[in-house]
Amino acid sequence: MRKFDKNAVFNICLKILLFSFVFLFIYILLWSVFNIPVAVSSVISAGAGILSVLIFSFLLRYTKYYYSYYSFVSAFLFKDNEGEVYCPCCDKHFRQFRDNRYYDDKKRFNPAMFSKARQDVICDFCRSAPRHRIIASWAGQNIGLLRSSRVLLFAPELSIMLWFKRHGIKVTTADLFDRRTDLRLDLTDIALPDGSEDVVFCNHVLEHVPDYSLALSELHRIIRKGGILIISFPIDPGADDVREDTKASVEERIRLFGQHDHFRVFGMNSRKILEDAGFEVDTVNVADLPADILPVTGPADYDTDTVFCCVRK
Numbered sequence: 001m002r003k004f005d006k007n008a009v010f011n012i013c014l015k016i017l018l019f020s021f022v023f024l025f026i027y028i029l030l031w032s033v034f035n036i037p038v039a040v041s042s043v044i045s046a047g048a049g050i051l052s053v054l055i056f057s058f059l060l061r062y063t064k065y066y067y068s069y070y071s072f073v074s075a076f077l078f079k080d081n082e083g084e085v086y087c088p089c090c091d092k093h094f095r096q097f098r099d100n101r102y103y104d105d106k107k108r109f110n111p112a113m114f115s116k117a118r119q120d121v122i123c124d125f126c127r128s129a130p131r132h133r134i135i136a137s138w139a140g141q142n143i144g145l146l147r148s149s150r151v152l153l154f155a156p157e158l159s160i161m162l163w164f165k166r167h168g169i170k171v172t173t174a175d176l177f178d179r180r181t182d183l184r185l186d187l188t189d190i191a192l193p194d195g196s197e198d199v200v201f202c203n204h205v206l207e208h209v210p211d212y213s214l215a216l217s218e219l220h221r222i223i224r225k226g227g228i229l230i231i232s233f234p235i236d237p238g239a240d241d242v243r244e245d246t247k248a249s250v251e252e253r254i255r256l257f258g259q260h261d262h263f264r265v266f267g268m269n270s271r272k273i274l275e276d277a278g279f280e281v282d283t284v285n286v287a288d289l290p291a292d293i294l295p296v297t298g299p300a301d302y303d304t305d306t307v308f309c310c311v312r313k
């Protein structure tokens, strides 16, 4: 069941409100104060209204105001209704999580690879998937550590950012393409000094980079000894080893790895790969986390929920 998207409707209403307010304000000013003819006043006011909506859209798309906006909106949109499921990312209860339908998009995904995946797993407000709620729960159990650490977050997602904002924990965000982050960093050539980070989050990024081994060695290099790497990536429970093809076309990537921008899918030796990269590896045990943040996506033919907690040796 696909539900009504309250966030999108709210966003459109806000833009209409912004346009109307700017239009009326400029119109009244031009027409009644400066006696500019009605037709000219209307055109100038409409132009100012459109410009204000464009600026608003630009701020949300390309700047960190995107996170602040949703943090603010969170206070009065989707009030906690004491339902049975809980999203620790945005701190709200719901009667149920939203139907995903994510994997039905054949231009981006291979639905056959997600045949066993549950779809009713998405938070209605912040769009967190189970993996985000698992990470937020881990973070909730480690607030003291995060408050006293230098934290670097690769490829930040709204749900995780809402958690950090709500808890007042300062993080440095990084991405190669997303303009809303603090730093432009290439995971395979990270422009940061050795041992400079205490805690690094790198979730669902490794399947996108051309050379994942190089990315892991770079992560190992920038984390101080004893520092922590929280990392996750898609795992095919039916594969022993990584399946990858960095030269594959978009169509082949969809067919082979399930998603249009994935170069690979990891296998059951993922833990060993992380250990070989110089980490002491543990998985975040879902059984230790509150049951109301679930259901997880699986048991799936494509596991996106395993989160590794690695200590840099």
Ligand SMILES: [Zn+2]
Pocket (backbone or CB within 6 Å): 087, 088, 089, 090, 091, 092, 123, 124, 125, 126, 127, 128, 159
């Ligand atoms: Zn949420």
